[in-house]
Amino acid sequence: SIAGHYTYQQTLPQILHELADSVQPEEAPDLYGSGALINDFEAEVARLLGKESAVFMPSGTMCQQIALRIWTDRRHLSRVGFHPTAHLELHEFQAPQRLHDLQTVLIGSPYQLMTLADLQAVKEPLGALLLELPQREIGGQLPTWDELTAMTSWARERGIVLHMDGARLWECKPYYQRDYAEIAGLFDSVYVSFYKSLGGIAGAVLAGPADVIDEARIWQRRQGGNLYQLYPYVLSARKGLAERLDRMEAYHQKAKAIAAALSAFPQIEIMPAVPQTHMMHVFIRGEREELNGAALEVAEESGTWLFGGVAPTQIPAYQKFELSVGDASLDVSDEEIATLFQQLFDKVEQSKVERSL
Amino acid sequence: SIAGHYTYQQTLPQILHELADSVQPEEAPDLYGSGALINDFEAEVARLLGKESAVFMPSGTMCQQIALRIWTDRRHLSRVGFHPTAHLELHEFQAPQRLHDLQTVLIGSPYQLMTLADLQAVKEPLGALLLELPQREIGGQLPTWDELTAMTSWARERGIVLHMDGARLWECKPYYQRDYAEIAGLFDSVYVSFYKSLGGIAGAVLAGPADVIDEARIWQRRQGGNLYQLYPYVLSARKGLAERLDRMEAYHQKAKAIAAALSAFPQIEIMPAVPQTHMMHVFIRGEREELNGAALEVAEESGTWLFGGVAPTQIPAYQKFELSVGDASLDVSDEEIATLFQQLFDKVEQSKVERSL
Numbered sequence: 001s002i003a004g005h006y007t008y009q010q011t012l013p014q015i016l017h018e019l020a021d022s023v024q025p026e027e028a029p030d031l032y033g034s035g036a037l038i039n040d041f042e043a044e045v046a047r048l049l050g051k052e053s054a055v056f057m058p059s060g061t062m063c064q065q066i067a068l069r070i071w072t073d074r075r076h077l078s079r080v081g082f083h084p085t086a087h088l089e090l091h092e093f094q095a096p097q098r099l100h101d102l103q104t105v106l107i108g109s110p111y112q113l114m115t116l117a118d119l120q121a122v123k124e125p126l127g128a129l130l131l132e133l134p135q136r137e138i139g140g141q142l143p144t145w146d147e148l149t150a151m152t153s154w155a156r157e158r159g160i161v162l163h164m165d166g167a168r169l170w171e172c173k174p175y176y177q178r179d180y181a182e183i184a185g186l187f188d189s190v191y192v193s194f195y196k197s198l199g200g201i202a203g204a205v206l207a208g209p210a211d212v213i214d215e216a217r218i219w220q221r222r223q224g225g226n227l228y229q230l231y232p233y234v235l236s237a238r239k240g241l242a243e244r245l246d247r248m249e250a251y252h253q254k255a256k257a258i259a260a261a262l263s264a265f266p267q268i269e270i271m272p273a274v275p276q277t278h279m280m281h282v283f284i285r286g287e288r289e290e291l292n293g294a295a296l297e298v299a300e301e302s303g304t305w306l307f308g309g310v311a312p313t314q315i316p317a318y319q320k321f322e323l324s325v326g327d328a329s330l331d332v333s334d335e336e337i338a339t340l341f342q343q344l345f346d347k348v349e350q351s352k353v354e355r356s357l
Numbered sequence: 358s359i360a361g362h363y364t365y366q367q368t369l370p371q372i373l374h375e376l377a378d379s380v381q382p383e384e385a386p387d388l389y390g391s392g393a394l395i396n397d398f399e400a401e402v403a404r405l406l407g408k409e410s411a412v413f414m415p416s417g418t419m420c421q422q423i424a425l426r427i428w429t430d431r432r433h434l435s436r437v438g439f440h441p442t443a444h445l446e447l448h449e450f451q452a453p454q455r456l457h458d459l460q461t462v463l464i465g466s467p468y469q470l471m472t473l474a475d476l477q478a479v480k481e482p483l484g485a486l487l488l489e490l491p492q493r494e495i496g497g498q499l500p501t502w503d504e505l506t507a508m509t510s511w512a513r514e515r516g517i518v519l520h521m522d523g524a525r526l527w528e529c530k531p532y533y534q535r536d537y538a539e540i541a542g543l544f545d546s547v548y549v550s551f552y553k554s555l556g557g558i559a560g561a562v563l564a565g566p567a568d569v570i571d572e573a574r575i576w577q578r579r580q581g582g583n584l585y586q587l588y589p590y591v592l593s594a595r596k597g598l599a600e601r602l603d604r605m606e607a608y609h610q611k612a613k614a615i616a617a618a619l620s621a622f623p624q625i626e627i628m629p630a631v632p633q634t635h636m637m638h639v640f641i642r643g644e645r646e647e648l649n650g651a652a653l654e655v656a657e658e659s660g661t662w663l664f665g666g667v668a669p670t671q672i673p674a675y676q677k678f679e680l681s682v683g684d685a686s687l688d689v690s691d692e693e694i695a696t697l698f699q700q701l702f703d704k705v706e707q708s709k710v711e712r713s714l
Contacts, residue, residue, distance in 0.1 A: 012384055012588065016377030025368040058415050062581025095579035099456050195585050202584040222452035223580045224419025227559040228552050231369065232589035 001305040002258065002337055005199040005244075005326040015201075019232070022239045029231045033217060038234050042205065044241075049190050050181025051207035055216050056234055058225045060167055061092055063191040063206035066219040068128055069100045070212055071161040071188070077127035079103040081119075084110040085137035086130060087165060099223075113141050116150045129155045132165035133172055133183065139271040139281035139322075140168065142175050152186040162186065167193040167204075170245060171277035174252035188212075194233070197248070197278070198240030199326070203233030244327075251278035251325040258323065261334045267345060269318070278325040283318045284310060286348055291319055294347040298340055304332060306340055358662040359615065359694055362556040362601075362683040372558075376589070379596045386588045390574060395591050399562065402598075406547050407538025408564035412573050413591055415582045417524055418449055420548040420563035423576040425485050426457045427569055428518040428545070434484035436460040438476075441467040442494035443487060444522060456580075470498050473507045486512045489522035490529055490540065496628040496638035496679075497525065499532050509543040519543065524550040524561075527602060528634035531609035545569075551590070554605070554635070555597030556683070560590030601684075608635035608682040615680065618691045622698060626675070635682040640675045641667060643705055648676055651704040655697055661689060663697055 010018075030038035038056055046054035057063050064087070072078045080096065082088060084106040088096050096102035105126060108118035113135060131151065134140040143151070155162050164187040169180065176183055184190045189208030194200035206216055220226045255278040259270045262282060269283040284291055291310050299305045310319035367375075387395035395413055403411035414420050421444070429435045437453065439445060441463040445453050453459040464479060465471035470492060488508065491497040500508070512519050521544040526537065533540055541547045546565030551557035563573055577583045612635040616627045619639060626640040641648055648667050656662045667676035 011382040012380045012386060012592075013377045013382055016373055016380065016589075016592075020370045020373030020377065023369045023373065025370055027369055029369060029372075057581070059581040059584055061578070061583075065581065091578075093575050093579050095581075099579055201586050201589065218450050221418070221448075222450050222456055224414070224416040224422065224452075224582060225580075226418075227416055229558050232373075232558065235369075235373075 001328050002332050002340075003305075003307075003323050003326060004328055006328050009328075019235055019239065023235055029229050030234065032228060033220070033226055033230070037231055041234050041238050044238075045192065045205045046207050048180055049184040049192070049207045050179075051184065051190065051209070053210040053213035054205050054207035055213050055220065056230060056237075057204050057206060057220055058202065058227065058230065058233065060087065060165070060191050060193050060204040061095070062220065062223050062225045063204045063216075064088060064130070064163070064165060065092075065095055065100055066216050066223065067163050067189045067191065067206055067208070067212075068096065068102060068130065069219060070215050071163065072102060072127035075127040075159070075161060077125060079105060079124065079126050080128045080130060081105040081107045081122060081126045081160075082130040082165075083108055083114050083132060083135065085135065086132060087136075087167070088130070090137065111138065113138065113143050113147075114151070115143075116147060116154060119151055119154050126155075126158075126160045128161040128163055130163045130165055131187075132167070134168055134277045134279070136168060136279070140171065140275065140277040140279035141272050142172060142276045145176055145178070149186065161188050163188060164190040166190045168196055168277065168279070170197050170248055171252070171279065174249045175276045194237035194240050197251070197324070197326070198237065198244050200236040200240040201233055203230070203237045205237075247327070248278070250330065254278065254329050255280060255323075255325045257334045258325065258329070258337055261338045262341060264338065265341060265345065268341075280323050281320055282307070282323050283313060283320050285317055286319060288312065288319050290348050290351060291344070293351070294344045297347055298344050302340055302343075304336075304340060306337075306344060358685050359689050359697075360662075360664075360680050360683060361685055363685050366685075376592055376596065380592055386586050387591065389585060390577070390583050390587070394588055398591050398595050401595075402549065402562045403564050405537050406541040406549070406564045407536075408541065408547065408566075410567040410570035411562050411564035412570050412577065413587060413594075414561050414563060414577055415559065415584065415587065415590065417444065417522070417548050417550050417561040418452070419577065419580050419582045420561045420573075421445060421487070421520070421522060422449075422452055422457055423573050423580065424520050424546045424548065424563055424565070424569075425453065425459060425487065426576060427572050428520065429459060429484035432484040432516070432518060434482060436462060436481065436483055437485045437487060438462040438464045438479060438483045438517075439487040440465055440471050440489060440492065442492065443489060444493075444524070445487070447494070468495065470495065470500050470504075471508070472500075473504060473511060476508055476511050483512075483515075483517045485518040485520055487520045487522055488544075489524070491525050491634045491636070493525060493636070497528065497632065497634040497636035498629050499529060499633045502533055502535070506543065518545050520545060521547040523547045525553055525634065525636070527554050527605055528609070528636065531606050532633045551594035551597050554608070554681070554683070555594065555601050557593040557597040558590055560587070560594045562594075604684075605635070607687060611635065611686050612637060612680075612682045614691045615682065615686070615694055618695045619698060621695065622702065624702060625698075637680050638677055639664070639680050640670060640677050642674055643676060645669065645676050647705050647708060648701070650708070651701045654704055655701050659697055659700075661693075661697060663694075663701060
């Protein structure tokens with residue numbers, strides 16, 4: 001594959017044996033969120049993010065609902081603002097409303113980054129504002145540092161609590177050229193994930209002030225996430241952080257190189273044109289089934305997947321896939337990628353000709 | 358230890374290597390609740406419980422809140438009844454109220470099993486009734502089959518949905534001498550756990566009608582439990598079920614033998630006097646720190662823990678611990694256990710004498 005890590009090539013026994021080998025025999029399992037194994041890792045992530053405290057949870061969905069619930073409780077205002085493509089809006093079946101009685105305000109265009117002007121257009125009080133860095137559903141885009149700080153200042157001036165959806169925060173460093181703690185420092189609380197760029201099994205951390213994290217542990221129990229043992233996730237998160245955090249710059253460079261190679265094709269549009277992280281959305285002119293069929297043929301012949309499948313877009317003539325660079329991407333040259341896409345388009349043309357005969 | 362399994366003797370690397378060895382190389386990981394690995398196991402548990410469908414979740418807390426939310430939504434009556442020692446009442450920080458706007462009705466005495474008479478004393482309509490089999494906080498007690506069916510019939514006649522907290526349902530078979538499906542058949546939905554008697558890492562299943570389980574998957578996503586990958590828990594649950602389900606009768610016999618041995622001591626009261634499952638609560642007359650100190654000495658001298666620590670009870674002269682039989686218990690003879698408890702009480706006496714000198 002030109003995307004992701006090599007875990008898809010590993011068998012489950014291999015993954016679990018490797019995980020076992022990453023543990024010291026004297027390390028004891030966690031117990032309902034206690035124990036050095038989990039608490040030391042939480043402290044490590046808190047330090048990395050420059051926050052006072054952190055708690056490990058099974059999922060980001062849990063981290064973020066809990067953060068917003070706590071902050072809005074404290075502000076006595078259960079209204080939160082976020083982008084129309086926020087995970088909370090798209091992927092959680094109205095959990096903020098159904099579980100936490102939160103009112104939501106969608107800010108900005110679903111196709112573009114939220115801006116200071118979008119915030120200024122909000123005409124009702126907010127208890128909390130969630131910003132996602134980078135913005136996954138629009139190809140991993142990031143606001144400039146100036147725009148970002150202008151937005152967070154706007155919120156601070158109004159006493160609006162700032163929470164960061166940092167599911168892919170690890171990917172932001174090459175663009176901002178700032179430490180994670182400095183980026184996270186603009187926010188009151190931050191959620192980070194371990195199974196995306198870092199290749200873990202699952203798991204997330206919520207970081208922030210100690211009193212908020214202490215309360216978050218109560219909500220974690222309430223939501224059913226204070227598990228008897230979380231160690232498989234903690235161990236894989238620890239392993240991913242140790243192995244892959246230093247590769248973010250290399251992933252970013254590769255993402256830019258792939259984007260440049262693909263941009264040469266008139267059938268392709270890249271969002272963002274120059275990747276700001278190591279992900280991008282790739283729009284391809286063509287029909288869905290033809291593109292998927294051609295990609296399968298290319299994979300069969302070359303052993304390399306260009307994409308697993310394309311999805312429809314707003315413009316019927318274009319299909320799309322998400323490309324996130326990982327260890328596997330680094331081992332395919334840009335020339336090879338260009339050659340394989342050329343083969344893809346040749347196959348599409350060929351099948352058109354064959355059908356017209 | 359005279360209780361539990363041997364996992365406490367294993368290192369984490371050993372546990373994870375064994376888990377890896379339980380997987381076939383061709384088995385693919387689950388993905389957000391999909392895939393043969395997780396779905397086949399769900400089907401296996403559904404069959405075992407005689408239910409149409411089942412869903413694997415990270416925790417029982419999540420399973421039960423979700424079941425009660427769905428059932429009460431359908432009944433248009435958000436009021437649920439359960440025992441005063443239900444997990445939902447004692448260990449979830451008012452999650453039913455805070456997350457799901459449920460009204461709760463506590464039925465019966467905290468020190469005794471719920472009875473038909475207790476149900477008849479409920480004077481307000483209920484949307485759902487939760488029964489725990491066996492009742493953990495009172496030593497794993499079970500109602501007789503006649504009392505149980507009288508209670509479930511009472512609920513059915515009133516259109517009250519029945520949900521079973523079956524965290525330790527696996528332990529009930531020796532007492533009822535009925536298949537799990539027959540016991541579960543009295544209920545509309547059932548939650549079962551895999552890390553207690555079965556020795557898994559964590560994880561739970563909710564089983565019931567297909568449409569309820571389909572909706573439960575939505576709520577699982579909402580609560581943050583529809584994880585990217587759950588396979589470490591699924592694999593350990595599968596391993597525990599395969600290895601330990603057939604040992605329940607042996608555990609039960611051992612529990613009865615231990616209870617008989619301990620009952621011979623005038624300082625000890627057992628609840629229930631004859632264990633109905635393979636757990637019991639042991640009340641010991643004595644002071645907490647003296648008992649804990651003596652148990653530590655016994656463990657140091659014999660290599661065997663009698664209990665990890667005692668907790669206070671309603672009666673100041675008595676302390677208590679929970680004893681749950683597992684693989685480790687089977688390897689300690691009843692005579693050895695009696696001898697070790699005699700040593701414990703001798704040490705307590707000795708320290709009393711020493712202090713009085």
